[in-house]
Amino acid sequence: MIDHAHDLAAVHKATERLLASVGTLDNASVNEPSRLPGWTRGHVLAHLARNAEALTNALEARPMYASDGARDADIEQGAARPVDVHLADLRESAAGLRAAAEAPADWSRTVELRNGVTDSASRIPFRRWIELELHHVDLGVGYELEDLPADFTEREIDFLTDRFDGNPGVPPTRITDGVRSWRTGREGEPEVTVTGAPAELVGWLAGRRDGSALTAEGGPLPAPPAL
Structure with a gap:
């Protein structure tokens, strides 16, 4: 809310x-x-x-x-x-x-x-x-991204995964920081699971980091659309 x-x-x-x-x-x-x-x-x-x-x-x-x-x-x-x-x-x-x-x-x-x-x-x-x-x-x-308020980082991940939800250029993707999880991209299988620290996740989704500190299972790391 x-x-x-x-x-x-x-x-x-x-x-x-x-x-x-x-x-x-x-x-x-x-x-x-x-x-x-x-x-x-x-x-x-x-x-x-x-x-x-x-x-x-x-x-x-x-x-x-x-x-x-x-x-x-x-x-x-x-x-x-x-x-x-x-x-x-x-x-x-x-x-x-x-x-x-x-x-x-x-x-x-x-x-x-x-x-x-x-x-x-x-x-x-x-x-x-x-x-x-x-x-x-x-x-x-x-x-740095690590200095962002924790509540902002979580909500920005919410915002960006919602923004990319259903985007045909993004494969079915599950994103998790090990505690919370989000889903984004087009519907279907197989689903790629991307795992990493919150700062790394928001940096990758927002085009501020290349995702090299993240792990991807089930497929290659997706490339989020430009903002």
Whole structure:
């Protein structure tokens, strides 16, 4: 069950962790490569600020972005800014999202995201939490998948296995950390069983690790679709 109030509190904590990490950077390190191909740390930070604004738009029944081209241009234009400007932008955009989320509203309503995707408004805080946690790792500043909150890691595995469920490009797959298990991919047999630590599982599913630390039985390790 989605608890948007819990997730909003988690978003605030994740934002504070991110801001603390960014505060350790200087202008030169902001322009260094991130762990995302083709993006500097500045690109990641600009994306996070614009994503907060986009989710604010979704909550307030506006299109997330004017267009995909405008989204990409805003990220590119903002990437090379000084670190203090990035920090101010992150704080301001996060405050705007928080204000929109704290306004009286029907959290069961349906909101429109990008590319015609729709979701319950109650899931918007978790979507923002995902952005903050994974992109914090992408910065390559010492915050790793193993540092993610345990409840976030479990829910992100839930989220991604559900997202890939029924995908014809993913073989029938059972995923387990030795305690909990999930199922994803298309229906049928044989089923591949993938086993590993939670951080390794979420990294593999989210395209942040190659899965070399996982074990696969019943077939080769599947390649999750790009996010």
